[in-house]
Amino acid sequence: MSEMSSHWPDPFPVVEGSAIGIIPNPMSGRDIRRIISQASVFPNTEKASMVLRILRTVGTLGVERVLLSTDTFGIAAGVHREIKRMSGARSTAHVRWPKVEFLTLERPTGTATDTTAFAETMAGQCSAAVVLLGGDGTMRAAVPGLGDTPMLALSTGTNNAFPVMIEATVAGMALGMIATGLAPEPTAHAKLLHVEVTRANGGVQHEVALVDVCVNTLGEIGARALWKADSLRELYCTFAEPHSIGLASIAGRLRPTGRHEPRGVAVRLADPSVAAHTVLAPLAPGLLESVGVLGSTELQLNVPHPVELDRGTIALDGEREVEFGPDDAVTVTLAQDGPRVIDVPAVLAASAPAWPTTRVSP
């Protein structure tokens, strides 16, 4: 507790039962785009610092408990070490940390399924919200685990259209306000793209994407990232902002569509050498490419779109994830059944009246 609190009432007493979850993805941001363009490298030490800034903020705001995912890359270990160091130093001993529970998985895989499993555990342990630090892929991996628990998506990845770049302290303020009941939870659900692949043997594979689904001619998942303009054929977007990066930027240049509009965008693409016209779009950081365009249209909710290409791969939020061939039937459907997403500026604006102020002199 701060020295002030011995003279003034604590403006944010600890709220019993309040909790949030934090999942920093240790693997984000090291893919092939470092070779093909000047994509950024986001160090794990910075992710640990972001977690600490969130912890310190929500602790100050009275959140009782934080569930933190653990990893073998030093993020959770760095957080643990720093809290211990700060608690033992006279200058920082007053910082009120929440009770941090370090979650472990019985059988970690080192893949995206760990993110799903952590999200599920946190959702099941009454977290008011789960904050994810990562890229579009990290956010997508969390969706099946979160259920109805609100998510806050902070960008630390390469090619991010979905998570936002916002200071972790400010994100922590929004989380703290929600967790302690001073701000309402988000009610609206984000849009989600559903991909259904019906295999020749009758098996059905279901995948989701938060930002874009891109059907392309590359036959292999390979290095996953997708940046070759001449391979792109069909693009489906939940939203397309003029300032987005990655595949959705194509639609963002052609037919800007907001995150909260009840529609998406579909774009038919072709090799730029044969297309009627081209659009210059930032397919990866530093990589403006000419993309061949045949046409674009509004994507209506709940209408399945059959994929026309007969062989290739499907990229979900910019990463090739599904291979398909002529015997497989693929459909893409936009729905309003994604996660509830915390909009930090909106939460802070709405909760301003609840933000306590204290008198400076008695």
Add this chain to the structure above:
Amino acid sequence: MTQTLSTLGSDAPDASALSEAQLLDVYRTMRSIRAFEDRVHEEFATGDIPGFVHLYAGEEASATGVCAHLDQDRDTIASTHRGHGHCIAKGVDIKPMMAEILGKTTGSCHGKGGSMHIADLSKGMLGANGIVGGGPPLICGTALAAKIKGDGGVGVAFFGDGASNQGTTMEALNLASVWNLPAVFVAENNGYGEAAASTWSVSADNIADRAAGFGMPGVIVDGFDVFAVYEVAGEAIRRAREGGGPTLLEVKFTRYYGHFEGDQQTYRGKDEIQNAKENLDCLKRFRKRVADSGRLTDAQLDEVDAQVAQLIEEAVTEAKAAPVPGPEDLVTDVYVKY
């Protein structure tokens, strides 16, 4: 020459561009490495192999995916103490390799080198290397030679997570960047330097992260997926060939055997190897992927397996029948005339 954005990523080699013949080659190389290592494991247990052997089983996708982009005449590789896979992937003949490991005169180095010194300069294979971190500086040499000759040659240094902490490796990364050499550094992170976990011994989060400090790109790739390695290595090698400079790749996977044969591996998790073999194995994944997409049939792959098995059998039989070096060989092959 520097790369411009407009030339990047335009006609990059992607894994889908592999023809049927190339797919079969990739599979044959990986299967050859696996069968070779499994057999050496068996032979070592009988006591017939002199010296130490360090086996590459489990790591096949790395050497195979990288070397598939390399020419025998102008491209060079430097290897490690765990070098059999690199040798096979770079085209060193299997029979002389097996003879070398058994210490016979028909071996790649006339039976005087053994497992950790197999070399074949005619194939651009500078040698397995008992010095941890010995390979990267050699590659700066061959990459500089290629740059001066202007033949488009590329040097690739394979090294492990242990070697990533060696001064020689750091110096080589720095020199390659300063001289803008056509070099690719492949850090094969199998999780352990001998018995020390790389999560403990490597100070950075990832070996690839160190690239930033040397002014080059650093990329992590799934070492169990030959298609992923092939695509990433293809970009890095093309970049080097075209004058774009060096790249650091970190290939993450695990080894199926110990650090050396006889290692009790008390430092490893109970299910670690079994899990990798069942769920991650590069050969199993390759077979499933090409069969699912209808590009190769099980019959085609089984035929490769049978051919490889026969070749390994012949290599062992012939090597065992070959003579060991005699006293008269003691002072031959010591000096090289330039």
